[in-house]
Amino acid sequence: MKLLVDMNLSPRWVDVFAGAGIHAVHWSTVGAKDASDAEIMAHALASDYVVLTHDLDLSAILAATHGEKPSVVQVRAHDISPDVIGRRVVAALRQAEAELLAGAVLTIDTTRERLRLLPLPGRR
Numbered sequence: 001m002k003l004l005v006d007m008n009l010s011p012r013w014v015d016v017f018a019g020a021g022i023h024a025v026h027w028s029t030v031g032a033k034d035a036s037d038a039e040i041m042a043h044a045l046a047s048d049y050v051v052l053t054h055d056l057d058l059s060a061i062l063a064a065t066h067g068e069k070p071s072v073v074q075v076r077a078h079d080i081s082p083d084v085i086g087r088r089v090v091a092a093l094r095q096a097e098a099e100l101l102a103g104a105v106l107t108i109d110t111t112r113e114r115l116r117l118l119p120l121p122g123r124r
Helices: 012-021 037-047 056-063 082-095 097-102
Strands: 003-004 024-026 050-053 072-075 104-108 113-116
Touching: 003 012, 003 037, 003 056, 012 024, 012 082, 037 050, 056 072, 056 104, 072 082, 082 097, 082 104, 097 104, 097 113
Parallel strands: 003 024, 003 050, 050 072, 072 104
Antiparallel strands: 104 113
């Protein structure tokens, strides 16, 4: 699994994943800092990345388009520092790896995870 860390998360996440043996890049190293969510999702899809974000808009894009990929992992915590929630995110990624590779949205907070397979139901 390859992760694309969104601009709304610290580049320090890349080091957390590297230490866990997970390939990750921060968006700031591959794209424009002011890129739209659609651009980030298009890059992730073309490069077979799973997107790690703190943004709810990415899953909304998937629901609106009935997209089957890229997978999105949302960190939904007050403190999104990798020092605080990093281990929990790594564990959740490992547990949901097969689903994320196939197409899913994984939401992680401080107490639980929620996994939804793609495509998400959306408005028609």
